[in-house]
Amino acid sequence: MQLAKIDEHTSDNMPLNYAVPQGPVLGPVLYTFYTLSITETTKPYSVGYHMYADDTQLYASGAPHRIGKVGINHRLSTNSINEEIFKQASTEYNQALERSGYNTTLQFDKGKEKTITDRTLPPEEPKKRERKITWYNPPYRKIVATKVGKTFLRLINKHFPRNNKLHKIINRNTIKISYSCLPSFKQTILNHNKRLLQKQETENSTPTSTRPCNCRKKNECPLNGKCLTECIVYKATVTQPATNKIDTYVGLTDNSFKTRYNLHKSSFKPEHKKSSTKLSEFIWKLKNNNTYHKIEWQILKKQKSYTSDMKYCTLCLQEKFEILNNAPTLNHRKELFTFCVHKKRHLLSNFAALPI
Known part of the structure; x- marks a missing residue:
């Protein structure tokens, strides 16, 4: 076993992992050959250690002078941070060596004394001069069959040989080539048009209220104070308290939810509008059967509708995804x-012809 002391604190016993067996016990001197150095990791402190064993015989399979003078002395000096710690630990080692027939006295090697301030560090390697490199980045394209990189480097070798005055500046070590993938002209034009269209839509659009809700009675808002939210995918949950049956419907709106909500309510009253949506058909079916029900609304996702630069509608795609993901009972699969x-x-037929 081995203990470590840091100032007034003593560590727990550390079990022995590797050693050569000597009968029923292990010798303390042999133990130092195989233990990991604890003091190497605690150099800033005053570290000491103690060993305990019930046998102090020395088992040595090598030359006595090599073990006694070199091996043990070197290991003990390395583990001791200074001479004082070495003397405290060497007493037991000297006694064990004497009882084992060795006429050797362990002495501290002052070259092994280390402190946190004067310990030697490996010399720093001199920094290499940074080479000035010029990069040529031709845009990569699959349609180009010419080996641009190979041809470019051949031109450097041809026009700037070693006997050229500019060879030190322009050579294969200072001129490098690397292909770069730049945005296509199509994407650049689309981004430019998108910025212009968004700016135009912002200028032409009427200012809307920043309030999330305009209900007079806030506790009666169908969407918990967010009825003016635009461009959303919503879900309606129809509950029948008598049977605890729940049916769901997924829809979308490009306007504010309150505008869409009022259209839903208007389809629940006159009978000629009962086929407006699958939700209205189901509500009319419940009304004809005199079944009490209640409807709850919630927002599933907020997305942007179709624009001429995007060429697709994320709002409609999100609605189709929610129908597939949530499997509402009132939606028809044709809606996909x-x-x-x-x-x-955004079609041209909706725009008036400009005067000539």
Whole structure:
């Protein structure tokens, strides 16, 4: 076993992991050959250690002078941070060596004394001069069959040989080539048009209220104070308290939810509007059966509708995803293949011809 002391604190026993067996016990001197140095990790402190064993015989399979003078002395000096710690620990070692027939006295090697301030560090390698490199980055394209990189480097070798005055500046070590993948012109034009269209839409759009809700009675808001939210995918949950049956419906709106909510309410009253949506058909079915029910609304996702620069409608795609993911009972599977209604407003037929 081995103990470590840091100032007035003593560590727990550390079990022995590797050693050569000597009968029923292990010798303390042999123990130092195989233990890991604890003091190497605690150099800033005054560290000492003690060993305990019930046998102090020395088992040595090598030359006595090599073990006694070199091995033990070197290991003990390395583990001791200074001469004082070495003397405290060497007493037991000297007694064990004497009883084992060795006429050797352990002495501290002052070259092994270490402190946190004067310990030697490996010399720093001199910094190498940074080479000035010029990079040529031709845009990569699959349609180009010419080996641009190989041809470019051949031109450097041809026009700037070693006997050229500019060879020190322009050579294969200072001129490098690296292909770069730049955005296509199509993407650049689309981004430019997107910025202009968004700016134009912002200028032409009427200012809307920043309030999330305009209900007179806030506790009666169908969407918990967020009825003015625009461009959302919503879900309606129809509950029948008598049977605890729950049916769901997923829809979307490009306007504010309150506008869509009022359209839903209007389809629940006159009978000629009962086929407006699958939700209205189900509500009319419950009304005809005199079944009490209640409807709860919630927002599933907020997305952008179709724009001419995006070429697709994330709002409609999100609705189709929610129908597939949540499997509402009132939606029809034909809704997954419906045409985007928001795209029609961007057709040329909806714009008036400019005067000539």
